[in-house]
Amino acid sequence: MQNGRLRDMIPCGDEKQVKKIYLQQAPQLIAFARKFVDNFTAEDIVHDVFLKFYHQNSEKFNENGIKAYLFRMVRNACLDYLEHLKVEETYVSRIQAELKIEELRWYDLNEDILFNEKINAVYDEIERLPPQCKRIFIKAYLEEEKHARIAKDLNISVRTVETQVYKALKIIRDNLMPLLLSIFFVLL
Known part of the structure; x- marks a missing residue:
């Protein structure tokens, strides 16, 4: 958590503030995620990140830290998605090989x-x-x-x-x- 004055702190459970942040940050976050995943997945990842962000009621961030935090969350979500995809493809490849062997x-x-x-x-x-x-x-x-x-x-x-x-x-x-x-x- 970055240092900031009390008036700069935003409660993440505040629906109006989260909506405002979403409208400001979502296009950039989606564009960032599209570098790594397809368009639909990028949008899903960003929406999921905002849902997590919204439900983190106890944490507070200053406005400058929110952008970095959201980008880090999107980055991690893309990484998790790609690693899961790799495991899934390995599993599918293994199953296909097993079927061919059978x-x-x-x-x-x-x-x-x-x-x-x-x-x-x-x-x-x-x-x-x-x-x-x-x-x-x-x-x-x-x-x-x-x-x-x-x-x-x-x-x-x-x-x-x-x-x-x-x-x-x-x-x-x-x-x-x-x-x-x-x-x-x-x-x-």
Whole structure:
């Protein structure tokens, strides 16, 4: 509080005096606040400062100290607003990052599910193959036996093994193509 004579002291709860000070100081304070925040926020900050100023009934200032006090209050309010905004933006950025991470995890989880669905669909199609075709296909692809060995074990020609493997692949591919396309379009 600055030194001053008693007649220079203004009670802050005095509505007429505060209104007079508001009319004198508000335009400059708003212009000052606009250097740091947008127009609407600057006006809100200045109005809030005057409300605080009005409710400080016990404090008294001389007229010269009021202007400096109000500018300091507006400065502090702008600083508080900007710091809050920074925290808020950090929070929003963090939440956005967390949502993106969750989305990526969802894709990982669903990719595993879709992979398992594809594998199960292939095994289902293998089970539906004609018995001889199924037996040859399992030996060739799942047990990784050579065509010559399969032909010898089953007492059939290598050409028959090749024909049966080709037939099995064609049946599986034809039956799974709609499923694979639907999974592909779901991922897009």
